[in-house]
Amino acid sequence: MHQLHQYEFAFDVSPVPMLLVSASGEILLTNSLLDDLFEYDAGDLIDKKVEILVPESIRKHHPDMRGGYFGKPVKRNMGQGRDLHGITRTGKVIPLELGLDTTVVDGKPCALVVALDISQRKLHEEHMNLAMDAAASAMIMVNSKGCIVFVNKAALSLFGYEEEELLGSPIECLVPDEIKHAHPDFRGGFMSASKPRPMAKERALYALHRTGRKIPVEIALTPVDTHDGKMVVSTVIDLSERVEAESAMARKHQEMSALNEELMQFAYSASHDLKAPLSTIIGLLELCLEDLDEGELDSVREVLHRTLRIGMRSADKVEGVLEIARVARSPIAAEQIDMASMINDIWVDLTGALDTSASLVITADHGQSVFLEKNTLHVILENLLSNAVRYVDRDKEKNIIEVRSRTEDDAIFIDVIDNGIGIPEESQSRVFDLFSRIDERSDHGLGLTLVKKHVDRLGGSISVTSTVGVQTEFSIFLPLQVMRKAS
Amino acid sequence: MIPVAIVDDGEADRYLVKRRLARSGKFGELIEFVSGDRFLEEFFDGTPSVYSRSEPLLILMDINMPGRDGFETIEEFSARIAASQRPDNTLILMYTSSLNNKDQQRAREIHVIKGYLEKPMRNNSVEHILRVYDDYCAR
Numbered sequence: 001m002h003q004l005h006q007y008e009f010a011f012d013v014s015p016v017p018m019l020l021v022s023a024s025g026e027i028l029l030t031n032s033l034l035d036d037l038f039e040y041d042a043g044d045l046i047d048k049k050v051e052i053l054v055p056e057s058i059r060k061h062h063p064d065m066r067g068g069y070f071g072k073p074v075k076r077n078m079g080q081g082r083d084l085h086g087i088t089r090t091g092k093v094i095p096l097e098l099g100l101d102t103t104v105v106d107g108k109p110c111a112l113v114v115a116l117d118i119s120q121r122k123l124h125e126e127h128m129n130l131a132m133d134a135a136a137s138a139m140i141m142v143n144s145k146g147c148i149v150f151v152n153k154a155a156l157s158l159f160g161y162e163e164e165e166l167l168g169s170p171i172e173c174l175v176p177d178e179i180k181h182a183h184p185d186f187r188g189g190f191m192s193a194s195k196p197r198p199m200a201k202e203r204a205l206y207a208l209h210r211t212g213r214k215i216p217v218e219i220a221l222t223p224v225d226t227h228d229g230k231m232v233v234s235t236v237i238d239l240s241e242r243v244e245a246e247s248a249m250a251r252k253h254q255e256m257s258a259l260n261e262e263l264m265q266f267a268y269s270a271s272h273d274l275k276a277p278l279s280t281i282i283g284l285l286e287l288c289l290e291d292l293d294e295g296e297l298d299s300v301r302e303v304l305h306r307t308l309r310i311g312m313r314s315a316d317k318v319e320g321v322l323e324i325a326r327v328a329r330s331p332i333a334a335e336q337i338d339m340a341s342m343i344n345d346i347w348v349d350l351t352g353a354l355d356t357s358a359s360l361v362i363t364a365d366h367g368q369s370v371f372l373e374k375n376t377l378h379v380i381l382e383n384l385l386s387n388a389v390r391y392v393d394r395d396k397e398k399n400i401i402e403v404r405s406r407t408e409d410d411a412i413f414i415d416v417i418d419n420g421i422g423i424p425e426e427s428q429s430r431v432f433d434l435f436s437r438i439d440e441r442s443d444h445g446l447g448l449t450l451v452k453k454h455v456d457r458l459g460g461s462i463s464v465t466s467t468v469g470v471q472t473e474f475s476i477f478l479p480l481q482v483m484r485k486a487s
Numbered sequence: 488m489i490p491v492a493i494v495d496d497g498e499a500d501r502y503l504v505k506r507r508l509a510r511s512g513k514f515g516e517l518i519e520f521v522s523g524d525r526f527l528e529e530f531f532d533g534t535p536s537v538y539s540r541s542e543p544l545l546i547l548m549d550i551n552m553p554g555r556d557g558f559e560t561i562e563e564f565s566a567r568i569a570a571s572q573r574p575d576n577t578l579i580l581m582y583t584s585s586l587n588n589k590d591q592q593r594a595r596e597i598h599v600i601k602g603y604l605e606k607p608m609r610n611n612s613v614e615h616i617l618r619v620y621d622d623y624c625a626r
Contacts (some may be wrong), residue, residue, distance in 0.1 A: 268586075268587075272551070272585060272586055273551075274585070275586060276497070276551070276584040276606070278499060278604075279584040279606040280499045280500055280503065280584075280607060282607050283500075283503045283607020283608055283609070284502075284607070286609060290518060305503065306499050310499055320495055350503075416622065424554070427554065437496075437552045437553035438553050438554060439522055439554050440496055440521040440522055440525075442553050445553075
């Protein structure tokens with residue numbers, strides 16, 4: 001049995017704010033710290049209902065809650081799991097942590113309340129959260145049971161969730177399926193070792209986006225002790241861009257290697273093919289000198305003429321190689337092309353020079369206007385048609401060369417078909433190779449190489465099918481360029 | 488007089504060979520082929536007298552040619568000779584401007600190829616051909 005005055009001394013020396021409340025809610029005793037906290041003068045709160053200290057929103061329900069507590073009085077914290085607040089005389093709402101205990105004073109049951117001002121702690125937490133939200137890396141805090149207790153903004157946007165979806169969820173919802181089952185064990189292992197370290201140092205690590213997409217990540221784990229127990233903060237760095245950059249780099253490297261290989265091949269072929277005519281010229285000139293010494297002037301003249309022809313042909317060939325080398329350079333402007341008239345023009349130029357018996361059939365079916373690099377298309381068609389003319393089959397009664405051109409889905413499909421001598425199967429795979437010549441009718445072996453370079457550059461493709469003695473068909477596909485309206 | 492077949496797509500190279508061989512006075516009839524394929528056609532389907540001489544036929548074979556290259560032509564040639572059961576009365580020399588070591592290596596590995604001549608043909612090339620030819624006949 002205690003009497004009220006017995007508490008007075010204890011209250012005065014208490015380092016924390018305290019009050020004593022009767023079962024009917026009257027404040028029986030406060031200490032000065034509590035008075036200060038709630039901005040009252042000493043004694044002002046005595047005999048007031050305790051609800052004077054309870055915020056408006058709760059005030060109405062508070063007597064019932066108070067009654068409930070006195071029905072089953074145990075020592076406990078008030079409002080467990082919720083944020084509690086009090087209200088001061090001037091109406092300021094302050095966050096509190098409240099401890100409750102019962103006692104009997106002057107024969108009546110009373111509640112002994114310890115009120116801790118947690119404004120500082122709350123402020124601190126808020127600052128922490130702001131700081132963490134401001135961090136560029138995703139941060140997730142997990143408690144010892146593996147439940148998410150905090151996620152920052154960067155984490156929410158990285159994983160595609162809303163905050164309330166993740167809070168309280170097991171961290172495994174962000175772990176890819178193949179690791180999901182083993183993950184709680186990993187987690188337990190870390191909790192007991194509890195030294196900061198990177199996760200899965202030696203292998204590629206992935207996190208799971210809400211959509212099921214796997215995100216390449218790097219994760220650092222840091223154990224922290226909080227007033228709610230041991231936790232782990234994971235700092236997650238999104239490696240998507242880095243991984244993408246690395247694979248882009250690898251692709252570039254591969255391209256460069258291929259180009260280098262191609263260049264070596266080219267250097268070899270070119271040096272061989274340019275050396276061959278020089279050897280011949282040397283041989284002819286040696287012969288020429290001997291003829292000269294012997295006074296065989298007619299012979300000298302003939303050999304010189306041959307030398308001259310080879311020299312001119314070689315110069316021509318170098319031009320051709322140069323033209324191929326130039327293809328990789330910047331594209332030229334696209335313009336609208338009338339296919340039928342372009343093909344006709346090429347035909348007239350070709351047959352004027354070659355005097356052929358072949359006849360041309362053009363089928364042009366264009367629902368869409370053909371918008372392409374005009375000169376490039378001209379070069380392509382000129383080469384294909386001149387090949388068709390050169391390889392006509394003289395044993396056939398009629399030599400027919402057909403060009404079929406049609407547009408479909410922003411692309412143009414061109415087939416050049418001839419009923420000429422055809423290309424032997426074993427040669428078909430190398431018709432596009434540099435300096436590849438099929439027979440003595442072939443020129444320098446550059447034409448189709450040039451055509452393929454152009455087609456590749458325009459993002460298209462070219463293929464050949466041929467049956468010896470029957471026909472040859474070159475098929476080209478080229479994406480059309482989008483028509484730009486003249487402004 | 489040595490009968491000669493020159494297989495080379497270069498007209499000037501064939502001319503050079505003709506002139507060089509003519510100067511030596513030791514070579515007889517010379518037939519020209521513009522490709523390996525033409526050579527095979529003529530040799531096995533044609534009937535020029537040159538193939539039935541008692542003297543071995545000297546064949547000068549270019550390597551880089553349209554269609555079958557020199558090596559492919561020789562492989563096909565050997566296969567057809569074996570299949571036809573004709574006596575092989577030929578002496579084959581490669582005649583090329585190829586810079587490729589692999590080509591020389593390959594020439595050494597094919598036993599019917601008896602030599603490797605670099606273009607252009609010179610007077611000492613002709614002397615070399617005659618030596619190889621005499622060795623072949625004396626064998």
